[in-house]
Amino acid sequence: MTGNIDTQWPCDGVALITVGDGGVAGHLVTCATVTALADALEVVIEQKARVIVLASSVEGHWLEHAYLSDIVNLVEGKPASGDPAGWFRSLQLLNRGPAVTIAAINGDTSGGGCELGWGCDLRVAEEQARFSQPEVAIGAGTGIGGTSRLMRLIGRTVTAEVVLTAQPLTARRLYELGGLNRLVPKGKAVEEALTLSRHIASLPPQSVAGMKKMLGEAEDLNQSQGIENDQLISQGLFAHPDSLVSMKAIQARFDAGESMDQLYWKND
Template structure:
């Protein structure tokens, strides 16, 4: 019997692809090889015009329990730079397509940071989130402080990263970290349902929304609002805008083409 591919890629439906991490013996902990495989899979899907939404999930009741400490422990600062240990996170953050994390079980350390790179997070009610790096003498290094600061605010973030305590799915949702909580075992089906809905939306509008959110979060509010307005107006030069509004007025389903 063959072991499952530790990073499996498949097309789930029209416009939707799924990347599944399966390293059950280590609770799907990230090592350099796995991170490289995930980054390459995302880049391949970026280049695939048929894919509009990517779902990232973990097999065997875990999302990602962290980064492989045994591999990381002897590393020097120079090795981190030379090995590009943050490459996967950079690829995920820069991905122009919609990313949805489907989380069951643990999303800790690098696993939590992986989820934070996504546009939406759907979690089973038994999921746990946290940045426990402080407990092994380091700190989050792939967005754990900055993404959490932007997402849940300074005071909740500081408690989380300075104590290493975990958040339940309910607490994470209340803090604004999750898109939805679902019954355990349902995160992937629900993420796929959302992905199919988004994949059926007008592609240029989807891309414009992601672009203004990504760029706008680091800009002063007035500048971000101007960016949003510009993108809004430009969509009135698309066929999908004409089709969407005509379909609404004619009380029929729209047929979007991405033009």
């Protein structure tokens, strides 16, 4: 445990990072907490994590919005509880780092916490969780993707409702809109996220890393550019020595009569 961040390795290649209570009212995320989170993400990536699950140990809450006293102090030229760049470092590592990231959401999440979740590759949430971007009620704005990234996930119409009313979305509605990958009963978010992470970690690492890169870069490209970039990354993957071994072995199994189900989906 470092500060209020705990890191565990449930299986090879999978890091579970759990954020604890930052010690402020409302379980808000302080600059100190998000700085510690960014540091923890950097460490597990350096230690070759292929999948990172981001969880919370706070009952009823995943990651809530920023500690407002930090923001006020920064605007007034006073010190915050930690480096505010931790927000941007964490988001960059979650969204564009080499490891696949899964948000295991056990409860309500808001503001900057939601934005960290939107930045993850996959999201698993418990059915009682609520998601909100309350910045408009605070007199502020969504600074790290609460509008632009959410709009790509669930569309402009519902995003407008979220950011203009400050009212929450239920996990059920967010799942139906395509903003969640899994909707699970209370207490099951981490378990389901780890099941998903073990499957991803079992796949060829060069391909998983390449597809993560492809997904991230596609967000900033138009369709034609995206297809060109897909092809560039794919050509490198096809030529990877491990991929050549895998392709030969899989084709041999097809030639021997095995089916798609037997080769790819037998564990699903």
